[in-house]
Amino acid sequence: MKTEVLIKVRDLVVKYGDNLILDNVSFDVFNGELLFILGGSGSGKTTLVRHLMGLDRPFSGNIVIDGIDLTSCSDADFRKTLRKIGILFQGSALFGSMSLAENIALPIQEFSRLSPDAVHDLVRMKLCRVGLGGVENYRPHELSGGMKKRAGLARALALNPKIIFLDEPTAGLDPVLASEIDELILNINKNNGATMIVVTHELQSIFGIAERIIMLDKSIRGIIAEGDPRFLKEHSDNPYVRRFLNRQIESAPLNAHEQIENRV
Amino acid sequence: MKSSVPSSSRYHLSQNEAGEMVIQLLGRMDVDTAAELLDNLTTLIKEKSPEALTVDLGAVTHFDDFGALVLFELKHLMSAAKGSFNLIHLSNHPQEILSQVNFESQAKCALPLKAKRSVNILVRLGDSAISHTFNFRLMTAFIGSVFLAFARILWKPKLLRFNDTITHMENTGVNAIPIVALISFLLGLIIAFMSSLQLQQFGANIYVASLVALAMVSELGPIMTAIIVAGRTGSAFAAEIGTMKISEEVDALFSMGFDPTLFLVVPRMIAAMVVVPILTLFFDIFAIFGGLVVGVSILKLSAGAYITQTVDALSLVEITWGFVKSIIFAVLVSWIACLRGFQTRGGAAAVGNAATSAVVSSLFLIILFDSIIAVIRGYWG
Numbered sequence: 043m044k045t046e047v048l049i050k051v052r053d054l055v056v057k058y059g060d061n062l063i064l065d066n067v068s069f070d071v072f073n074g075e076l077l078f079i080l081g082g083s084g085s086g087k088t089t090l091v092r093h094l095m096g097l098d099r100p101f102s103g104n105i106v107i108d109g110i111d112l113t114s115c116s117d118a119d120f121r122k123t124l125r126k127i128g129i130l131f132q133g134s135a136l137f138g139s140m141s142l143a144e145n146i147a148l149p150i151q152e153f154s155r156l157s158p159d160a161v162h163d164l165v166r167m168k169l170c171r172v173g174l175g176g177v178e179n180y181r182p183h184e185l186s187g188g189m190k191k192r193a194g195l196a197r198a199l200a201l202n203p204k205i206i207f208l209d210e211p212t213a214g215l216d217p218v219l220a221s222e223i224d225e226l227i228l229n230i231n232k233n234n235g236a237t238m239i240v241v242t243h244e245l246q247s248i249f250g251i252a253e254r255i256i257m258l259d260k261s262i263r264g265i266i267a268e269g270d271p272r273f274l275k276e277h278s279d280n281p282y283v284r285r286f287l288n289r290q291i292e293s294a295p296l297n298a299h300e301q302i303e304n305r306v
Numbered sequence: 307m308k309s310s311v312p313s314s315s316r317y318h319l320s321q322n323e324a325g326e327m328v329i330q331l332l333g334r335m336d337v338d339t340a341a342e343l344l345d346n347l348t349t350l351i352k353e354k355s356p357e358a359l360t361v362d363l364g365a366v367t368h369f370d371d372f373g374a375l376v377l378f379e380l381k382h383l384m385s386a387a388k389g390s391f392n393l394i395h396l397s398n399h400p401q402e403i404l405s406q407v408n409f410e411s412q413a414k415c416a417l418p419l420k421a422k423r424s425v426n427i428l429v430r431l432g433d434s435a436i437s438h439t440f441n442f443r444l445m446t447a448f449i450g451s452v453f454l455a456f457a458r459i460l461w462k463p464k465l466l467r468f469n470d471t472i473t474h475m476e477n478t479g480v481n482a483i484p485i486v487a488l489i490s491f492l493l494g495l496i497i498a499f500m501s502s503l504q505l506q507q508f509g510a511n512i513y514v515a516s517l518v519a520l521a522m523v524s525e526l527g528p529i530m531t532a533i534i535v536a537g538r539t540g541s542a543f544a545a546e547i548g549t550m551k552i553s554e555e556v557d558a559l560f561s562m563g564f565d566p567t568l569f570l571v572v573p574r575m576i577a578a579m580v581v582v583p584i585l586t587l588f589f590d591i592f593a594i595f596g597g598l599v600v601g602v603s604i605l606k607l608s609a610g611a612y613i614t615q616t617v618d619a620l621s622l623v624e625i626t627w628g629f630v631k632s633i634i635f636a637v638l639v640s641w642i643a644c645l646r647g648f649q650t651r652g653g654a655a656a657v658g659n660a661a662t663s664a665v666v667s668s669l670f671l672i673i674l675f676d677s678i679i680a681v682i683r684g685y686w687g
Contacts, residue, residue, distance in 0.1 A: 137653075137654075138652055138653020138655050138656070139653065139654065139655035153337065154337050154340065154341050155342070155345075156340065156341045156344065156375075157341075157345075160341075160379055163375060163378055163379065163382075164371065164375045167371050167374060167375060167378070167407035168371065168407075170406075170408055171371065171406050171407055175408075181652065181653070182653060183552075183651075183652045183653050201337050202336065202337060202371065202372065229406075233399070233402055233403060233406065234370060
């Protein structure tokens with residue numbers, strides 16, 4: 043069990059205008075763990091993760107990453123914290139005007155003093171690591187969806203960050219590719235010791251590799267379940283959580299009633 | 307017997323008489339230390355040129371692929387000098403990292419490498435010839451599909467997306483009036499002022515009015531308006547259609563049974579054809595007003611005399627030529643902008659190129675056709 047707290051979120055409130063998205067959300071992320079954040083559409087997953095990444099500022103509350111509070115720290119500390127974070131965006135967000143190698147070399151050139159030749163070799167290693175050897179000179183639009191995800195992952199890993207966010211890493215991939223990506227995520231988590239926060243809907247990934255999940259829900263604008271997915275699937279006291287994890291539709295009126303009761 | 311050589315806090319060095327060098331690496335090997343370590347060790351090895359190198363990883367506390375890079379570069383250096391390379395005290399974790407980046411044989415990982423863009427001049431010439439031929443074919447096909455779409459509209463006017471056309475008219479025309487007015491007013495002012503400097507010497511102040519009117523209505527009005535529209539609207543058309551193209555929206559239209567030309571191009575072209583002549587008219591009026599301001603304030607002409615002279619100088623023929631030109635320019639600018647949009651492929655950079663190329667091609671076509679029209683007019687009499 044990992045116990046060292048790396049990210050601490052306390053009483054996070056997020057509002058867009060008058061629209062309250064997250065209300066008093068608090069949780070911890072432990073160093074080196076593989077955490078999955080899930081929830082139905084519109085439950086605020088993306089919002090929550092964007093705040094953790096430092097892309098948005100909250101209405102109130104604290105987000106402390108590795109001892110630095112993103113909501114109140116200086117600009118220099120903020121930038122330093124951002125360097126500890128690697129992100130795989132949902133659409134990979136590779137720069138279309140650069141080749142794959144240039145995409146991955148960009149942060150390495152900026153933040154290390156390696157010679158161009160060494161950077162080149164390192165980029166090859168990084169691509170090799172994600173199973174993309176030999177495609178350095180391709181442009182992102184020449185790649186298939188799975189290759190883009192891998193390349194995006196290689197770029198997120200460029201500086202071996204402490205924390206890696208993955209937004210829907212397996213969405214839209216075939217089952218074989220998806221399980222390969224899962225395998226890769228697990229492998230990186232194990233060997234780099236990186237803390238990984240994955241946003242996904244894919245139950246297969248969740249039961250396959252997740253150590254712990256945090257489940258958000260619209261009804262309470264916050265966390266309705268937290269823990270081991272295999273345990274929650276069978277024993278969660280919230281029927282919605284059980285249904286979500288067992289992939290059942292909302293059926294009998296009894297359930298609806300039960301759900302309302304649980305929300306109160 | 308071992309001879310001691312300088313060490314640093316990052317590594318510990320020893321070399322024996324047989325020319326074998328042992329480097330014991332210490333502490334962390336990561337993004338922060340790799341560059342310095344690599345620099346130092348590379349110079350050291352080049353200096354001493356040992357026959358064999360052994361790297362001891364026993365005292366490394368943190369190892370990631372930046373560390374693997376250091377080892378890889380050292381190994382590479384040794385194999386280039388025909389020396390041997392060994393790793394000792396390799397614990398499980400570094401071993402795992404090394405095997406993941408295929409340290410032992412890079413060849414295992416490398417698929418056939420896709421060649422970088424060739425620098426051979428012949429190859430590039432051929433490449434650009436092929437792409438130009440392809441573009442020419444696309445352009446021809448596009449001209450055809452535009453004509454076809456217009457024919458279908460004439461046959462069945464209901465096919466025209468009327469609301470889109472109105473929106474485009476507003477964007478192209480109404481929203482452009484402030485900038486057109488500003489440019490034309492100042493241009494009229496400048497031309498009147500500059501010509502007055504010359505004409506004053508002959509006491510021909512009143513002809514400033516004729517000069518401004520003729521220059522604006524037959525040449526500058528249509529050209530300048532077309533250039534403004536190319537910069538404002540042409541680039542926007544190309545960028546919008548280009549973005550739709552790369553985000554597969556054009557494909558979606560096609561698959562739903564819409565003709566992309568009819569859906570996207572025709573409303574834009576019709577809007578431009580309607581609005582650009584009107585903008586040109588605005589341009590002419592504001593330019594003449596600019597001339598009037600100079601005439602009244604500097605040349606001390608009466609406003610009435612200036613206007614009478616302007617009306618006398620202009621004939622219906624001049625106005626018609628200017629009008630016809632502005633319609634031709636509108637067609638050219640909106641057509642080439644839409645074409646550039648459809649030619650977009652790739653990512654964000656391609657959209658930028660499409661917008662640039664739309665404006666440049668528009669400018670070229672405007673000047674080309676202006677010259678052609680001038681020649682035709684010369685023969686016309």
